[in-house]
Amino acid sequence: MRYGYSCTLTKTLLLSATALAVVVGAPTLAVAQEQASQLDEIIVTGTKRDSTIFEVPFSINAQTQEDIQRSGAVTLEDLSRNVAGLTIQNLGPGQSQVAVRGVSAGQVVRDQPGVKEQVGVYLDESVISLSLFTPDIDLFDLNRVETLRGPQGTLFGSGSVGGTIRYITNQPQLGVNEGVIEGNLNAVDLQDMGGYLKGAINMPVGETVAVRAVGYYTEYGGFIDALREGGGRDRNVNGGSRAGGRFAVLFQPNPNISITPRIVYQEIRADGFNRQEAFNLFANPNTTTRPPITLREREQYLLLDESFADDTMLADITATFGLGVVELTSVTTYIDRNIRLDRDASTLTGSVSVDLGFPESAVLLPSTLVDTTDLEQFTQELRLSSNDDGPFQWLLGAFYSKVDRLYNQRLPTPGYDAVTDAELGAGTSAAVANGFGPDSPYNARLPYDIEQFAFFGEGSVILDRWTLTAGGRFYDFSEERRFTSGGLFANGDDQSDETSSSGFTPRVLVSYEASDSVIVNAQVAQGFRLGGVNDPLNLPLCSPEDEAIFGSFQSYEDETLWNYEIGLKARSSRFTFNTAAFYTDINDLQTTLDAGSCSSRVVFNVPKAHTMGVEGELWAEVMEGLEIGVSGSWVNAEFDSTVVDGTGAVIGGIRKGNRLPSVPEFQISLNATYSYEVSEDADGYVSISFQHVGSRYTQASDQENNPRSFVSGLPFGGASGNDPTVVNLELPRYDLVNVSVGLQMDNGVDIIAYGNNIFDDDALLSFDRERGGRARLGFTVGQPRTVGVTVRKTF
Template sequence: MPASNIRLRAVLGASLLAISAALPAMAFAADTTTDVEELVVTARKRDEALIDVPFSVNAMSETKMRASGAVNLEDISRNIAGFTVQNLGPGQSQVAIRGISAGQLARDQPGVKEQVGVYLDESVVSLSLFTPDLDLFDLSRIEVLRGPQGTLFGSGSLSGTVRYITNQPQLGELSGSAEGTGSFVTHGGRGADLKGAINIPIGDQVALRVVAYGSQFPGFIDAVQPDGSINEDVNDGTRTGFRIAAKIQATDNLTITPRYLQQNVSVNGFNRVDRFNILGNPYTTTRPKVSLGNLNQYTQLEEKFSDKFKLADLTVALDLGGMTLTSISSYTDRDVLVVRDATALTGSITGGSIGLGANVYTLDAPLYDTTGVKLFTQEVRLASNNAEKLDWVVGAFYSDMDRDYAQYLDVAGFSKLTGIPTKGARAPTDALYYSTVPYTLKQSAVFGEATLHVNDRLDVTAGLRLARYEEKRKLTFDGIFADVTIDYPGNVKADDSAPRVIVAYKATDNLTINGQISKGFRLGGVNDPLNKPLCNAADLATFTPLAKPSFENEQVWNYEAGMKAKIPGGSFTAAAFVSDIENLQATVDAGSCSSRIIVNVPKARSMGLEAEFNKQLTENFDVSLSASWNNSELRSSVRDSSGAVLQSLRDGNRLPTVPKFQGAAAVGYVRPMENGLTAFSNLSVQYVGDRFTQISDQESNPRTVSLFNIGAPSVSSLNFQLKLPAYTQVNFRVGVRSEDWEAAFFVNNLTDEKAELAVDRERGLRARYGYLVSQPRTVGVTVRQSF
């Protein structure tokens, strides 16, 4: 454990002073009898009221998601303190909690593990960059568990855990709901959703719940083509899926819940706005000029993203009286395809670096990224039931993942036009880059956690997870752009632990103060080799010694103090934390090599404050507020062989993708009408502060980039802004409902804010520079019927 007692005492002391200052008001609240709805969560793998969980947790119900205008995980993150999602395109979001982030991952970094674990109920579904874009219909809630959750959830929950909690089958109840939505996007196309759920009792001991949904995503990006024509709304797409779950009450003590889920996402392009493209820009003097910006990009071919996701799981719970034995088995089969237009990247090499003619550097160059995953997990745990003195859980976990990753850059006609042979040991003709990286990852762990109720006021919790990991890879890289490597083995083994201790003190009936020390970790991995044929001499000398075969486990020690208070008509929660990070896995862009490597930064730190407030102001009005302040930065530097700081990995620089401040406010209004209906409305405002996509973006910003001599540009260099500006999004919803139906009109992104979510670049900005952007103003109507 890091020697940080002085710092810890200072942070906890400051937090406790703030809490103490609030005690008189809380004591007043204790004397006021007000019914407060208590949402039940399973953050500690047992049912308990949200207000009673002794660490920082947010739970958002499906009703609240609809009211706030949330349609995906990114929308939800803007309403929750300390929770951020970096949009990298459909189904390719990166999740961060409490400012712990190492920067944007690229599609060709399959060995980098996630920092936040994502679960569907009890089944893990997170997969590094490819966090599933799950539909939010028929959910009970989404739980966001802040801080390391490795004790109960393992590697990948280094900074927290996100859990989609579905509605479960209900015995003896016939019920259901259907929902339809139509919308249109300013500057874009039309969207539609049709969703339904039904709960069917089958006798007294069996119930079936079936959910089905289909969505048409509206496009809003226009693609300029080489002939000057425009392909409109190229980032439209569809999502279809269904979920079938059964509850079998085999005996009074034995419950069996099998489930099958399938979802297909298909999108025809990406939410990317190009500001500069080497093949289409206003600076060329010998090629047609192209004006970019607004909601335009430049492409030569159609891009695509598809994600076929299947999950089967089985939960068995046996009540043994004073304890419950639970088994969760899951199997995931997933196939992801990303087709990118890499013509700008390839042209910057063939035309810019090599100097071949326009008939070569304008050849279509689709880059195919394929990911296939088969994952089996098994967890068995034994937990106490309603113990008076000691609540406890012990268990074991095992997972076995086979993942096949491949890239294929197909530049048809290249060899014929240039006479350059391209067929390699594995690469076919005209495949200028070809790779296959199959690997297996096996994990095994034992864990346990117990809470001692010392007295009516004081609880002490202690837990520990011991884990072992082994990853085996076989690296094959071929083609004239690659450093040819055939069936080269890469192995990583690691053992790690995740302890935590929590102390919770109930100062009054309505106020609890808690403190926690916990550890999280994520597994290291294997670096891909540099694309040495593409490197210039300077980059080759700089990055060759840094491209180590493997990188180390990343670890976090977290220290926090918090409070949870019931107030008249609502609740108030707050927490302060310090997270010391060891061996941060930072991505380094190897410039002209068109490669990325992971280097470990020895020390980093994230510290901050987060608070959430909910209150029923009157019988008509309610308000929700959330805010977080975060200061996350490197605490050491990484230098290259010359002694120079490597790509802004400098002590004191900010960690990327997360803002220093974000906040949200929502005001709800309901009013019963004389005809038995109820009118309602909700206005939410979400603010996200400025951020950087990568650590390296904060130095030399704006960055001056020398242009390749393609199209005889009228300027020799351009300045590119790399700081992502702050943005505010406003959502509004108004409607009417009865006991069994609802109709609502909504406007999401009311002010038509064009938020820049991440910098998109190719070959160190010299091939392409632009942004991934948010969806413009969206207006629509939703109708919902329940029975």
């Protein structure tokens, strides 16, 4: 039986890869029998050593500095639409979730600090991923962004269960004086203005030292309007800024020794969030004693201002020592990061106040939910690798990380204690405070101490046209935390939890060089994602039914998967073509869902799930001056298990055959660039791109009973609370068209005029619900039409 299944799977993968090759690349595959490619090769380091994309024996994409500049991309989300199999779920500034090949557990939100990431994110050699709050790195002065598809746990560890993203910066260069300065001015939605100023310089200091300094400041235009109490309107409340820089020094006393210390600092500020609301307890068309309000496109309702702040400092030292036929590499990294998110939670607090029977004046008390994260992370990696051209290549390494993370949550609501004591009895607020301050009905404090050791290795044997690679990683992980809560909405918890895990993840790759221009590869690899502990439910806010259903999910186990894939890479002087077909068998998928009315979220394990699909990328020079590119993926990602509660009802949409959340089945990007001579000292180009992203669901439960009627059940403002708000929770497909026109002059000046999302598609990126939808409903939305001009000077 097992053998039959394996044969069927192999046939499926082979047929899928063949089909994509026929559809996308067949017209040019014959050309691939030419001798060595004349293309400028892109050098990548996804295998921890320099190699071309063509030589890497698994599916990898690299967006170069030129790709980034011509596409006008300023965030990883922008880039993702040009990378097959890569999906970004935008949940607000600095709060994007990354998925590769459909391996996704759904939306992770601000109050789930223990959830681990599914895609590892690196800045050069330093890991920077942090679940929901992965830093939104500026793309200026990058050499490339690498996307390694499929589990990369052997070389990159936990958090790379779906894949790995690597920001590769330009490094200091000896003997080179160069620099670039770049300025931009843009208009968002033809209203709010934004722009940036960025610069980089590389300078040699003698013959053995070089420095590279980068600085940037960006002002983001807003596009969301906030309606206010009394009929006011604040326009473009979600604007913000990003400022930072990098300073790196290269010491290279001889060709065999290279030491590069570096400091990176970045701060992000946002004045609000890209949330478009469909229902608000305080602003809806059903109120009678309050003005009825219908919220429209790119509108929200606020009692208080919102904000986001993220200060990140990274210091690292990368050193390599050539020791004859071997090379030693050391990477030491320290990260200090502080995040603060202030969100208008007046509807959350007010909805509870309605349940408690508080007067309307208390329901309308302004209330802010303040989330803070203070992180210190130290990592050390040592690698010893072969340093010759022999038929056996190998790498051995050790990795250690220690993370101290403090997560705090407060709900400051001035005047709430007085109302609580008046309605529920004198001294009630003090009795439930559990040591926290006044006028905050919910408080939580969670210090984490996370430690991990790992040993890894990989070796390759080259036999004529065959290359066999095998490797593995042993890991040992421990997490300790303490959860303390207090306030009227909390349980008054004070508990400590520990979780630990260890294991071994292998990988085997086979590569066959059919010709100098065609390589076929296959891979079997295991990935892992560390487990953890859920926070206790906010029982005072829970209905008895929700407490019975969700109260038993305390801890969750490691998530593991096996990935099987085959791929083909072809190239000539006029084109490159890469494709892969894959099947991923997932065990104990960590899935997130709302705990009903509890204003809590829980993670639990789904026994079985899978993803399978085909991805491909084609670049071709179809005629002199005209280049085209196509990248796309089809992914089937589904649960293979059904999870039910004690009554037999399906929990959270975890039904066999339902889609995994947040990932489109189909995604494609088409782009074309025509270059031409303007004069003897200037060239021009016109570039147009079309990006299609298919429909998705934010959480697994959204595909059950959809479209869904949300009923708050909260009588307020003359509304009965029984009027339904009907929402289609299937995030619709969206299409973006971008156009740019550029002029490149021999004096080093480039001028680019561009328009992004020129048809002004209102892309719905994720669904946001407050207290299970009883208090507020909305969507995070993408940026509207933006036009701008960029001027760049290199010297």
